[in-house]
Amino acid sequence: MAANDFYQTLGVSRDASDSEIKKAYRKLAVQYHPDKNPGNKEAEEKFKEISAAFDVLKDPEKRAKYDQFGHDAFRGGHTSGGVDPFDLFRDVFGGSGGGGFGSIFEDFFGGSSSSNASDGIRGNDLRVTVSITLEQAAKGVEKEIKYSRHTECSPCDGSGSSDKSSKTMCHTCGGVGQVASNQGFISIRRKCPTCNGSGITIDNPCSSCNGQGRSKSSDSVKVKIPAGINDNSRLCSRGRGDAGPLNGPFGDLYVDVQVTPHKVFERDEDDLFHELYIPFTLATLGGTVEAPTLDGKVTLKIPAGTPCNKTFRIRDKGMPHLRSPANKGDLYVKTIIDVPTNLNKEQKQKLVDFGVSCGDKDIGDDSSILKKAKRFFEADS
Numbered sequence: 262m263a264a265n266d267f268y269q270t271l272g273v274s275r276d277a278s279d280s281e282i283k284k285a286y287r288k289l290a291v292q293y294h295p296d297k298n299p300g301n302k303e304a305e306e307k308f309k310e311i312s313a314a315f316d317v318l319k320d321p322e323k324r325a326k327y328d329q330f331g332h333d334a335f336r337g338g339h340t341s342g343g344v345d346p347f348d349l350f351r352d353v354f355g356g357s358g359g360g361g362f363g364s365i366f367e368d369f370f371g372g373s374s375s376s377n378a379s380d381g382i383r384g385n386d387l388r389v390t391v392s393i394t395l396e397q398a399a400k401g402v403e404k405e406i407k408y409s410r411h412t413e414c415s416p417c418d419g420s421g422s423s424d425k426s427s428k429t430m431c432h433t434c435g436g437v438g439q440v441a442s443n444q445g446f447i448s449i450r451r452k453c454p455t456c457n458g459s460g461i462t463i464d465n466p467c468s469s470c471n472g473q474g475r476s477k478s479s480d481s482v483k484v485k486i487p488a489g490i491n492d493n494s495r496l497c498s499r500g501r502g503d504a505g506p507l508n509g510p511f512g513d514l515y516v517d518v519q520v521t522p523h524k525v526f527e528r529d530e531d532d533l534f535h536e537l538y539i540p541f542t543l544a545t546l547g548g549t550v551e552a553p554t555l556d557g558k559v560t561l562k563i564p565a566g567t568p569c570n571k572t573f574r575i576r577d578k579g580m581p582h583l584r585s586p587a588n589k590g591d592l593y594v595k596t597i598i599d600v601p602t603n604l605n606k607e608q609k610q611k612l613v614d615f616g617v618s619c620g621d622k623d624i625g626d627d628s629s630i631l632k633k634a635k636r637f638f639e640a641d642s
Contacts, residue, residue: 267314267327275328279319286315295441309435382438382458384411384475384503384512391516393486395523399555399580401488406516408482411475411503417467419508421474424465431456459507474507484516489531489583492520525553531580531590538599539563552594554578561594569598 268275271285289311291297298304317323389408413419422428430436434453438460441450452458466472482501495517502512520528527534539550547565551558552575561573572595579590604612 265310267318270311270314271318282315282318286311286319296443299443312435312437382505382507382509384505384509386512386515387502388515388517390519391484391486392519392521393490394521395526395528396555397486398490398520399488401486401490401586403483403485405481405483408480408514409477410480410501410514412478412480413504413508414467414470414474414476416469417474419474419504421463421467421470421472421507422465423467428461428463431460431462434460436460457506459509461507463507474509475504482514486518487583488586489581490518490520491530491583492518492528494518526555526592528580531582533579533590533592535592535594536597537561537594538597539567541598541600544568544596544598552592554592563596567596569596571596 268277271282271289273281273285277285290308293304293308293311295301295305295308298308317327387408387410389406391404391406393402393404414421417423420428431438431453433455434440438453438456438458439450440453443449453460456462463472467474470476480501482498484496484498486496495515498514498516500511501514504511525535533555535553537550537552543550543563544567545565547563547567549560549562552561552573554575556578559575559578561575572593575592575594577589578592582588582590601608
């Protein structure tokens, strides 16, 4: 068995379980971590060695290749693969669960530090806005969205290398993608300035992408907007964001949906509201009137003596429920009495006679409703 055999490096047997391998790595990571051994080159090299071993043995496919071919399975690449040895070390101190040192670093030094250089740097998430009508929100609609994003460079297949193979482990960060610096008792990690966080360096950079493995291009995607969606909702299209550098994973595309205000209806969740103007004669005598809905007009019965601001409920004429479109909200129609303003002399007199027939009486010498009405009508005629 070779001295640098990965199983021997971690002190486990060749049939060790995944949990046993992880446990062994954690123990050794704590023992040889650079923060606990400042200036100790031997401990630093040991830490890189156990990190490289764990990077292979934790991955079922890499482990199977290693068991079959040994180190020859990774000739032309680097066995460390850029595992982030700090990741599990942070777990030892509770950083990835309920607080601890990991969460402190995330709060004060710019976000999560759990990215693994072996997985590549993830591309940025992108955000676009699309506007739809209330009718489209009620029925659902498919929208084609055009936008710009980084995609894999075609000449180098996203590798960043002109010959697609000239990659070496970054010697600055040891393939981790991050470097640490000590400030007193606090160790701060930052992206490696040499490899820009990728954990590798390119010997012969691709001229098309300058070694980044990606380039800007126009793209489009069809997004299905479900029926019942609310204003200012956000949809996500996985993997449609920017490509990560050097074949890193793609980010996501977030689509902000805006529902434009409607001229007829106001919306509150799944219910719709509408103000319906009706003649005062209809409100007084009763009858029927047509009320608008998103599906067309319906006949609404108005009882005699309907007052202003009376609200009628029309079931199932609202918006569909987002998660169960077969169920809908209701439409609420509020009546507004439309008072006529251009009466002729005959109509005015009939209105006065109507008031008299209703028993309207004087409430003062000069303050009678009918007297005021008569003076108003006479002055206007």
